[in-house]
Amino acid sequence: MSSLFRRTAAPRERSVTLIGKPDCHLCEDAQAVIEKVCGELGVSWEWKDITRDPSLHDQYWEQIPVVLVDGEQHTFWRVNEERLRKELTK
Template sequence: MSDSTPSVTLLTRDGCGLCAVALEQLRPICADFGIEVAIVDVDEAAATDPALRAEYGDRLPVVLLNGREHSYFDVDEARLRADLSR
């Protein structure tokens, strides 16, 4: 891994069942790499970043790795672990 710590963000919204499942999948993966999952509710963020909800709001949950889309709907565990290992 590089000197900089990677960031994993889950884009979600209140009441999203798939989002809850994705978070439960992400927590142990990220824990293995010593990082916390950041959670961003796109509806709450819309007040300051409406583009976020416009871009991702219809296909949640979305996993961002270092601010870039990594996967959506499902957590691609094997790919995420491989990318976090780099």
């Protein structure tokens, strides 16, 4: 098959979820990194509040902030900008 007709995979839709709680300085720091990286890459992200979701509270209360990428735990406590960018661009 000629390289002119080679199929390329469509870009994968990525998503980031920040799980935290109000008045949490680490959560605010994580949000700033997520807003920057996701904004630059055009990746959607959402915030989930453990004080409003008992199952999230039970699962993550000792680790917040927790960052999920595509529904899988990526990191917790501190978000490394370069590590998040690398994950979202692979």
